[in-house]
Amino acid sequence: MTGVQQEIVGEDEGGQRLDRYLRRKFPQLSQGRIQKLLRTGQIRVDGKRCEASGKIEAGQVVRIPPLENGGAEGGIPKRLHPVDEKQLAFLKRAVLFDDRDVLVLDKPAGLAVQGGSGLGDHHLDALLDGFAEDGERPRLVHRLDKDTTGVLVLARNRRAAQALTESFRLRETRKYYLAVVKGRLPENSGKVALKLAKRGLKGQERMEVAEDGDRAVSLYRVLDRLGDAAALVALWPQTGRTHQLRAHMAALGCPIVGDAKYGGGECENLPGNHGHAMLLHAWRIILPHPHKGILDVSAPVPATFVKACRELGLNLPGRGEDPFMDVE
Structure with missing residues (x-):
C-alpha cells in the first residue's frame, strides 16, 4: 500500500473540478472510486470534505488516502519506480x-x-x-x-x-x-x-x-x-x-x-x-x-x-x- 499523500494544487491547476484534477493526476483512479472516497471523507481538501464537482484553488492541499497499488479498484500506482x-x-x-x-x-x-x-x-x-x-x-x-x-x-x-x-x-x-x-x-x-x-x-x-x-x-x-x-x-x-x-x-x-x-x-x-x-x-x-x-x-x-x-x-x-x- 502507498502511504497518505498530500498533493498541493499547482499554480495552473486551480479553478477546475476536484474529480477532474484527480483523474488527471491519478489516471488509474476511476470516477466511481473517487466518488466513494469523497463520500466517505477519505479524500479531503484542506482537511475538509468536498464534493466531486467542487472547485479547487492553487495552494490547497488534497489528501489522498492509502490505497492498494493497481488492482481492480483502481488504486494509485506507487510513485517511486525505475525510470528510463x-x-x-x-x-x-x-x-x-x-x-x-x-x-x-x-x-x-x-x-x-x-x-x-x-x-x-x-x-x-x-x-x-x-x-x-x-x-x-x-x-x-x-x-x-x-x-x-x-x-x-x-x-x-x-x-x-x-x-x-x-x-x-x-x-x-x-x-x-x-x-x-x-x-x-x-x-x-x-x-x-x-x-x-x-x-x-x-x-x-x-x-x-x-x-x-x-x-x-x-x-x-x-x-x-x-x-x-x-x-x-x-x-x-x-x-x-x-x-x-x-x-x-x-x-x-x-x-x-x-x-x-x-x-x-x-x-x-x-x-x-x-x-x-x-x-x-x-x-x-x-x-x-x-x-x-x-x-x-x-x-x-x-x-x-x-x-x-x-x-x-x-x-x-x-x-x-x-x-x-x-x-x-
Missing part, C-alpha cells in the same frame, strides 16, 4: 538550479510534463523519481505545454512546495516567455484581459475567449519586428490558465509561429522554415526562494528558436534583461 535511464541522463543535463528546496529544469520541446492518453511513461513526471533525495521525489508546482521549452520549477519537499505555490498564488512570481508571433500586434506593449474556456470535442479541445470563462490576464511587449509579418515578443502571464499565452496571442490575430492548434502553423509568407516547432520559450523566472532571498533563473534560448530569429532578422534580448522592469 537514457531519458533521465538527458534531463539531468538540463538542470539549471538545484538545492535542498528547489529544482529548476530546462524542459525540452516534445516532453509532456504529466502523463495523458497514449503517453505511457514518456513524460517528465515519470522521470522525477530519478531526482529523489531521501526517498522524496520533487513536486511539480506549475506546468509547461508539451512543445513549450524552458524554465520549469519543482519543489524538493512539501514545505518548499507550499511556499512556491503560495508565491504563484499571490502573484509574487515573474514568469517571462519569449515568442515569435505572426502579424503585427496592435501596440508595442499591452495587456490582454480576456476570459478563457475550454471548447471543442474530446481530443480536439482548445481554449477560446468566452464570457463564461475563467479570468486570464497576459502582458506583452514587442522586442523586435519584421515589418507587419512577424514580431519577437516578451510575454508575462499574470494568471496561469491552460494555453493562456497561445490563446491570447491568437485572439489578437497574432498566433505564435509553429502553433498549429491556434493558427500559427502556416508560415509560407515568412523567411525560412518555421512550421516544425512552436516558437514559445519559458525564458526567465523570478520568485522568492522558500528560505533565502530571490531566485532568478534563465533558460538558454533553444537552437531552433535562435535559428528562426536569425532567419527573420529578429534580435534576441541579452541574458538578464528585464522587458517588464517598469511594470509592478
Whole structure:
C-alpha cells in the first residue's frame, strides 16, 4: 500500500473540478472510486470534505488516502519506480538550479510534463523519481505545454512546495516567455484581459475567449519586428490558465509561429522554415526562494528558436534583461 499523500494544487491547476484534477493526476483512479472516497471523507481538501464537482484553488492541499497499488479498484500506482535511464541522463543535463528546496529544469520541446492518453511513461513526471533525495521525489508546482521549452520549477519537499505555490498564488512570481508571433500586434506593449474556456470535442479541445470563462490576464511587449509579418515578443502571464499565452496571442490575430492548434502553423509568407516547432520559450523566472532571498533563473534560448530569429532578422534580448522592469 502507498502511504497518505498530500498533493498541493499547482499554480495552473486551480479553478477546475476536484474529480477532474484527480483523474488527471491519478489516471488509474476511476470516477466511481473517487466518488466513494469523497463520500466517505477519505479524500479531503484542506482537511475538509468536498464534493466531486467542487472547485479547487492553487495552494490547497488534497489528501489522498492509502490505497492498494493497481488492482481492480483502481488504486494509485506507487510513485517511486525505475525510470528510463537514457531519458533521465538527458534531463539531468538540463538542470539549471538545484538545492535542498528547489529544482529548476530546462524542459525540452516534445516532453509532456504529466502523463495523458497514449503517453505511457514518456513524460517528465515519470522521470522525477530519478531526482529523489531521501526517498522524496520533487513536486511539480506549475506546468509547461508539451512543445513549450524552458524554465520549469519543482519543489524538493512539501514545505518548499507550499511556499512556491503560495508565491504563484499571490502573484509574487515573474514568469517571462519569449515568442515569435505572426502579424503585427496592435501596440508595442499591452495587456490582454480576456476570459478563457475550454471548447471543442474530446481530443480536439482548445481554449477560446468566452464570457463564461475563467479570468486570464497576459502582458506583452514587442522586442523586435519584421515589418507587419512577424514580431519577437516578451510575454508575462499574470494568471496561469491552460494555453493562456497561445490563446491570447491568437485572439489578437497574432498566433505564435509553429502553433498549429491556434493558427500559427502556416508560415509560407515568412523567411525560412518555421512550421516544425512552436516558437514559445519559458525564458526567465523570478520568485522568492522558500528560505533565502530571490531566485532568478534563465533558460538558454533553444537552437531552433535562435535559428528562426536569425532567419527573420529578429534580435534576441541579452541574458538578464528585464522587458517588464517598469511594470509592478
